Amino acid sequence: MIDRASMPARLRAEGKRVTRERELLLDIIVANPHLDATEIFERARGVNPRIGLATVYRTLRLLETLAVIDSSGLGEDHSHYEMHQKDHVHLVCSECGAVLDVPVPFDVRAFGRRRGFDARLTRFELVGVCDACRAEPHGGRRP
Amino acid sequence: MIDRASMPARLRAEGKRVTRERELLLDIIVANPHLDATEIFERARGVNPRIGLATVYRTLRLLETLAVIDSSGLGEDHSHYEMHQKDHVHLVCSECGAVLDVPVPFDVRAFGRRRGFDARLTRFELVGVCDACRAEPHGGRRP
DNA sequence: GCTCCTATTGATAATGATTCTCATTATTGT
DNA sequence: ACAATAATGAGAATCATTATCAATAGGAGC
Ligand SMILES: [Zn+2]
Ligand SMILES: [Zn+2]
Ligand SMILES: [Zn+2]
Ligand SMILES: [Zn+2]
Numbered sequence: 001m002i003d004r005a006s007m008p009a010r011l012r013a014e015g016k017r018v019t020r021e022r023e024l025l026l027d028i029i030v031a032n033p034h035l036d037a038t039e040i041f042e043r044a045r046g047v048n049p050r051i052g053l054a055t056v057y058r059t060l061r062l063l064e065t066l067a068v069i070d071s072s073g074l075g076e077d078h079s080h081y082e083m084h085q086k087d088h089v090h091l092v093c094s095e096c097g098a099v100l101d102v103p104v105p106f107d108v109r110a111f112g113r114r115r116g117f118d119a120r121l122t123r124f125e126l127v128g129v130c131d132a133c134r135a136e137p138h139g140g141r142r143p
Numbered sequence: 144m145i146d147r148a149s150m151p152a153r154l155r156a157e158g159k160r161v162t163r164e165r166e167l168l169l170d171i172i173v174a175n176p177h178l179d180a181t182e183i184f185e186r187a188r189g190v191n192p193r194i195g196l197a198t199v200y201r202t203l204r205l206l207e208t209l210a211v212i213d214s215s216g217l218g219e220d221h222s223h224y225e226m227h228q229k230d231h232v233h234l235v236c237s238e239c240g241a242v243l244d245v246p247v248p249f250d251v252r253a254f255g256r257r258r259g260f261d262a263r264l265t266r267f268e269l270v271g272v273c274d275a276c277r278a279e280p281h282g283g284r285r286p
Numbered sequence: 287g288c289t290c291c292t293a294t295t296g297a298t299a300a301t302g303a304t305t306c307t308c309a310t311t312a313t314t315g316t
Numbered sequence: 317a318c319a320a321t322a323a324t325g326a327g328a329a330t331c332a333t334t335a336t337c338a339a340t341a342g343g344a345g346c
Binding site: 073077079089091102106112116117119122123125126127129131134 | 216220222232234236237243245248249251254255258259260261262263264265266267268269270271272273274277
């Protein structure tokens with residue numbers, strides 16, 4: 001996981017400015033992995049009601065380009081974001097929306113290299129039903 | 144891989160009709176894995192110029208619901224389709240667009256079950272640069 | 287094969303996510 | 317503090333996908 005405290009320096013190193021909006025969005029992403037753009041926007045407005053949705057998308061794109069954050073679909077048709085971290089599998093419950101991060105049980109880079117492939121980014125997801133939801137239907141959040 | 148020849152029976156078994164459009168789209172998907180909706184639409188028009196884009200999307204949704212086909216992002220922000228088959232990893236070259244199917248090197252269902260998770264569908268992808276593109280820039284298709 | 291019932295289709299409007307445009311604002315170097 | 321200009325906010329524009337609805341065509345029964 002990238003150190004939040006090093007981000008201002010990281011941005012300046014890339015010739016980018018350190019704005020209050022970028023600091024706020026980074027804080028939200030660090031504290032709440034797997035949110036989508038709209039959810040991040042809503043939380044951001046709670047702190048700074050003047051922030052615009054375009055800024056959220058622009059910032060997400062910038063941070064993803066810098067490999068500071070990663071995006072993934074998580075079983076839906078739009079992106080969800082989290083700070084970049086070691087390769088992991090997302091177990092996504094289609095009933096309650098819960099997302100569990102689990103380390104990948106093999107060496108991904110080596111796996112690609114063995115096929116003459118230089119992996120830059122990985123997305124592993126398993127969509128299904130979690131314990132709670134299988135036991136008691138509607139047991140989780142999303143009914 | 145699901146047998147193309149059994150599809151008409153499969154559709155009827157689900158109470159669905161076997162239309163010329165569905166037959167055509169299935170043929171295209173079987174023959175060309177990993178196409179997106181627009182690409183499938185273009186190929187379909189080549190055979191039946193009267194087919195509509197809505198029919199393509201409706202049919203893709205139906206076939207995916209029946210678990211006849213699977214969708215995946217393949218590093219882009221929209222869906223690509225292929226006949227349902229055993230779990231596999233997609234190695235996607237971001238330079239030339241090439242997609243390679245490789246078997247998953249571990250038991251996915253067991254992996255999920257071990258975490259109390261009942262996996263219904265998997266999406267594994269590795270985005271990076273293929274042999275050809277690393278050797279000779281612009282060596283592949285998409286320059 | 288012919289007819290009827292209704293699922294399916296085609297055209298297009300509508301929606302949702304994301305990107306673009308441009309005037310205004312705010313960060314950074316001096 | 318000041319100037320230069322990158323970043324923001326608001327809204328238009330674009331792209332992928334879904335919904336609507338009148339017209340069409342599978343397919344069960346005759
Ligand atoms: Zn659940
Ligand atoms: Zn995660
Ligand atoms: Zn390539
Ligand atoms: Zn594949």
